[in-house]
Amino acid sequence: MTISFGETFQQVQECFNEQSVIDSLLPKLESVTIIRDIKGKIRLFIEPLEDRSIEEAEIADMKSFLSRKFGNYYGNDIWLPAGEKDGYKALIDTIKAERVLAAWDDESVLPRWYILERHIAKQAWTDNTLGQPPWSEDLVAQKHKPAIVSFFSFKGGVGRTSALVATALTLARNGHRVAVVDLDLEAPGLATIFSPDDSDNLGVIDYLLEKKIQEQDWKLRTHLISINEPTLLGDDGESIYLLPAGTIDDNYLEKLARLDFQNLVDGELQSTMVDMLKELNKEARRLDFILMDARAGFHDIGGLAITALSHAAVIFGTQSRQSWAGLIHVIRHLASPGVDKRLPLILVHSMAPALGISGRETELTEFREQAYIVFQDNYYSEDETVPDANNTEEPFWVHLNLARAKHFGRQFIS
Template structure:
């Protein structure tokens, strides 16, 4: 019976548990590294004791067992480097540097188990290690640098971008300096919320392409958009800064195609995005927050934003099996297995029932209970003390954002004409996106990074 991709690791472990394999191989091995290539095929790198010299018959027995267990997934390659063979040193170093302990590995028992995944894409989601933001957390804690926060949802259409915009406006109207960056390159939309459709301005996609060619001749500071509409921010609110995804014109798809290719070929995307954020911070300082709007789903740039660029994440989910299936993997990624600490996170129960809807209490409880169980299993280390389920600041305690009819469809946070009716429309819309539920999200963001939630200034 053919096996599937997800069964391969289990089958390898079964192989080494067989008596004829275990008695010879397992007892003489220091480590077993499973190398899974871009097609899913399996190869093994085995480190063994120096006094153990496997015979051809021993290797044949192991290969036969692996072939039977793995079927077509066996790459027919067992690597047994002997001693200090100079020609193999660079390759051995790559394997040892890039492999990570397997989930089932027991570091007190030999042999150790390691995994080395060979990917072309999705590395930000699948790599066990975590990258580093453009500046260290200590500078955020000291107030010298802004906190970078990624807004993410596994499914689209749950109000992620609206939540980001609402938080940015709420904080800016209270004196915080906020910049927002549209990383949803496949479905950009932040700029159209704040500006008419005919506004053309280079954005993230242009930075990623132009910088590689023009380098310092393409300064980001000339392409940062300013948002200072008084109806949004009040008389004394701070100007919002925006880097759009870019202008969706006849060249946009050509730019996007080249970006995908460059990410696969040179793997420079994380460093380029870090440089973008450094330039944004330098051109807009002082800033308190930088909000990143990441594409829904397991997209490469969304994974990079969470794993390599941010000091925290706001994740949006609904009370559905589909949503929780995706969020569970995101929460597991936020645990950042090889990092010293988990990535701080705020959970949002999106599209929740309103106060007058039947079943509201039951759904809120079901979401909160599922969140606690999911974080307890996937976010906290076995040795950690999980906060009390009623701890309002715990990452599993959701901010509840009810579904609001006024926020359906296109949101225009600019005056489309100079009529009194248009001014009234915008004023009412601002009241909705700065109402209590969204204020609660903004307040939790401030608490997450030790910032004061200022009183309204305008």
């Protein structure tokens, strides 16, 4: 039987109740601490009573049983205290300081039960180079692979997700095969937009956590949602494939705490997300576009999406100091050294206020003029010809914006 993330604590408790080998240890124990590490794997710290000792054979039997019971979810570690000279003393001191009593602990009965969740701190947006998407722009241009486009905003509530949905529907209605991916894991919403009555579905957060543990046993295709309603797509439109963020249940925050978005240790998260996109393309078959809804602000999963996984990005802003303060940094961050390495961008003024025709046009004009200055100062190199802002054929006039629109950019807009 396959064990999932949310069942691990309960399963450990049940192990101590059902297994005779472990049952024989209970009278010897003062406490059991169940540790769920940063990858979601289970490890144990057990403390014997002062007048009791635990034999090596008992530990070996326990390890063997837990390995059979938990498979890859067992971290293959059982720690015991060994005094001041113990090489693990610092670790054990941390465990004792950070553990909390388990919900099922009965203070009147030994052993006492504790749990400890291990989390990792975050840091991001520091790398000055762009990564490599799962497949090249050449394969996209030749229509052998789908274009991966991230939708990103510095501020929330600017219509980013709504614009992504509208883009996906428009593309699908015009015969393009589209997949949408909800990477806004802290505030997911795509599943409820497309399927308001059926949002109970595994998704991105489960792939990133469970796939690394269950490997071949976790299949993405069983969690893709197919949207094919004629009222949305028309009679001749193509289906849209949705990979949601995941189900927001009692385990969601603990899953989220283990996704090391900002300490990208050895590029592990990036490689897992690359595998996810490759598997998505394989399972959905013949996709033309993969649209990813990235997290607002300087969150690392948004940075990872647009800098390492995408062929282009659509970024949203407003004509305000707060918005431009972040957009300038984002645009500068995406303009890595060398013209050919820059990420094609579409900068969209969103939520333009209804100030009347003249007021609205004034704001849009000011936004376009400010965008031109920002791109000139932060995106284009000193020896590069910047598009003419007054030429209707240049990027800064068409759609108000598009930096370095070459073959891919023009294909995307059309």
